[in-house]
Every structure is written in structure tokens, then in C-alpha cells.
Amino acid sequence: MALLIQSEEVISREGDQMPIVEPSASETLSTVSTPMVSSSPVIERVYRHRLPVRISHWLNVPFLIILIMSGLQIFNAHPALYWGDRSDRDQALLTIKPVQSESGEVKGITTVLDHQFDTTGVLGYSDGMRRAFPAWATIPSAKWLAMGRQWHLFFAWLFVINGLIFTAYAFASRHATRDLAPTGKDLRGIGKSLRDHLLLRHPSGKEAKRYNVLQKLAYACILFGMAPLIVLTGLAMSPTIDTAFPWLLTIFGGRQAARTIHFVACSSFVGFIVIHVLQVILTGFFNNIRSMVTGWFVVQHKGVHHEV
């Protein structure tokens, strides 16, 4: 705690003298910033996230949690996935079900491509209930498909509207092209970045001001790949939308295939969220949270290293 307070004192002191750095202008940052030559770390405040990005980000927190959890409620109504247009029970890619043994014991069995796993306690059978996903993972917690659909289809609208506004903003403000699209140089350094990430070595100083290549790829994939994919596969499950846009079924390989892709895309969102939150914690939790709340991010430059 002591360390944190100290650094905040430095910030407020610096804040008076530091020019406000324009957000996203990564190329110009090093020229306007004025790292001082001293042996103690130099602290620079960077306005990292603009207001529309911050609002859109925080709206997505409840939206995604509700969509994922109500989605699992809907999944529980028919806990199996297939390819194609039909759900032939003997052709399932994945099933999660309770199985009662001869001794009367109930187990949760998850079957993926004919490989069986005992997932008792979490999937198939949990807390004495026969249900695919456990009560703590679904909205509502009790088995209630109609209400799960109401939550899901309401927040799906909000998620789509938020996504469309964000996308319009990201392209109009060039946030997408400047901050999110990886450059050729970024892509050439992907091996090093991957190694650094695996060793939990995080960029500092100037490097920390902009997104690194894996970060850019992760954000760009989730925002412009997975998000549209999850919306389109969701729409492809609508029988009315299928009559208006029959090509949706063609590109996804059928209504049940769309449902499977929807589930896989949701899993990738869950994976993204886990890694994202982990990275937020590992790379300076309070600094990261502050930057997404107020916009201001603090970069520490090593004292002896100066660029001017």
C-alpha cells in the first residue's frame, strides 16, 4: 500500500507540469513526454482510453455476464450440440447428461466426440440436481427456460447496440486502425511477444503505452471476429431470420451447426475474459482499472534510461 500512495504522490506532482498527452497518438508520445534523468523512476501519465471506449467497455461487463449465464440456461434445455441442420440424437458432437448407475448413484457424464468424461459436481449433475450447467452458472439459477430466454434476448439487443456504437466510433476516431490493427513491425515481433507473455514479462516504459501485438490481436479478434460471429450465429438460430437471410444457414452449415458455433464462440469469450482479467491483475491492477475508469494510465520509466 505504501508504495502505491507514494507513486500517486508522484503522479499528482507530475500532473501539474506534464503536458496532457493526446490519446492514441503513440508515435508522438515520446516527443511530448519529458522523462527526467534521475535515479528514481520517472512517472508519466498517459490518457489511454477515451470516454466512449470506457463506457462501452463497462457496459459489456454486465451484458456479457448476463448473456453467458442466461445462454447456459438456454443450453441446459437441450444440453447437446450437433453439426448440420438436424439434431439426430445419435450424431451429437457433445452431450452433457446425468447417468444413473445400477447402484443408484447419479453421475454427470460429458461426452465430447465419443470421449466420455466424469464431470459430476459441475456438468450433468451438481448439488443433487440433474442439470447440464450448475445453478451458479445460469440465469435464473433454477431451471427456467422461458425466463432465461427473456434475459438473453433482451441483453442481446443491448449488446448489439453497444457493439454497433463502439464499432462506428472505433472506425470514425481511427481507434481501430491506429490502436487495434497490428502493424507489420508488430507482427514480426510476435514470437518475442509470445515468449514475453509466457514468461509473464510485461512491457514497461514506452512500450507499455501502446497495446502489444498479442493484445492487439486478442482485442481485434474478439471485437471484429468473435462478436459479429456470435451475433450472426445467434440470428441464424431464428427461424424467421432464416427465411429472410437463408445464406446464414449456408455459411454456418445449418441451424444446429450455427448453435454449435454460437457455443464455441461463447467459450472463446469466456477464455478471453479469464485471460483478460488475469492480465489486468498481473500488469498492475489498480493502474489498469483506473485507466479504464478515468482514462489515465501511469507509465513508469526506468530512472537511468532517458530518451530525450
Add this chain to the structure above:
Amino acid sequence: MKSERAMERRRFLKGTLGAASLVALSGCDNLTQSSWLPSILSKAARWTETVQRAVTPKDALAKEYGEADISKIFPANGNTDPGTEQYAGHVAQNFSEWMLEVVGLVQTPRSWSLAALKELPSRTQITRHDCVEGWSAIGKWTGVPVSDLMHHVEPLPNARYAVFHCADVDDEGLAYYESIAVADCYHPQTILAYELNSSPLDVPHGAPLRLRFERQLGYKQAKYVMKIELVESLAGIGGGKGGYWEDQGYEWYAGI
């Protein structure tokens, strides 16, 4: 020092996350029980209906499949036998006395025997049935287009909904019914089917007549249809929400 702080932070975060998920879940459960939230959530169905109707051409057909695509097993869901004495009597007579009535806000109410319906021009369609639970099955349906029946009875201008009254009752004695917009009765794929996969409909699949309304979910496909009633408002019928499942919280607009 440092690791101690890290551990403290980790404990704090774990506690916070645990508490947050608990709050989120119990919060959502509380909101679900509240009087106001479900009525806001249900607004989404209106937006969905408005937008879907706007982007979907009125006569756009649901995809029709080939013979090879037909499901080997077409699951029978919901009530699989009305179980009443009266219905059992019809089964015994092979539905020879079954009558379909079309009443309500129409110029000329009429009724047809099953044999008379089968003499009307028929339509055969191989379509996908999408259950609200998530599964899909493909079947070949043959039946009489509801639009032909409408041309016979001539709906009055104030008729907005066609209510399908069914022969089945649930364990508590509630009669099954469904409703669709009168406008949707004129869609070419909206038929009253009497055959599934070239055989007369069997009891589990809704003998002798069931609605096929291909652009919406399975629960709209009313089985055991005895009567079509054209009305201006759904209030006063069943629970007032337009259908057996709608009265239990499912959306009346089942396009998604």
C-alpha cells in the same frame, strides 16, 4: 513483504470476485422475481418482432429440404396424447367424426370434416421444426393451406388473431391453445397438416390436424386442432397471453 502483499491482494480479489458473482446471481434471481423487471425484459420480444417483420419479406418461404434430409426420428414433444375420453373415441373412429370449426370474427362461420379438408387442395412441404429447447428435426408435412380456409370464411376487418383451440389438456386440466396473427394465416407455408412423412398424423404428433407455421418456433405448431377462432384481442382467452406456453412466460412472438 512483497509476496505477503501479493497474497493479500489475491485473497482480496478472490473474495471480491466470489462476492461479486454471488451478488450478480442472487441479484438476477431477485430481479427475476420482481414485478417490474420481467415486464421490461419482455419488451425485447416487441423489438424483435418489429425488426424481424420489417426485414423479412411477407411471403419469404422457410427453407424447404429434400427427401434425403428428413429426420429418421421426429421427436414428439409436449403433450403426446390428449388422454381425454372424447379424444380416445375419435381415435377409435379413426377421426371420421372429427370436425374443424372456423368461427369468431368471420363473415361465414364454417366447419369441415377431416375428409372434406382432405378434398381441398393440399400443400406438401419438407421443413425444419425448431424447438424452443434448441433441437431441430426435419419432416415432410402435407395439409390444407390455412389461407384457403380464410378465403372460405372471410375474416372481418377487425379480426387480428387466429386462435387455435386444441383437444389436449395438461395434468391440471388447462386446455392447450395457440394463436398467430391473421396476416400470418395467409403465408403459403401456414398449413393445417394431416400427414407427416406421407402417413396420416399419429397421435403423438398431433392427429388428426396440427398447425404448421414454419417461420416460428415449435411451440406455435399447435397439435390436435379442433377450432380456429378469429378474435380482435387475446385477452380473456386462457391466461390472456395468446397461448398455453405464452401463459407460462414464453414469448407470443416466437420468431427467434
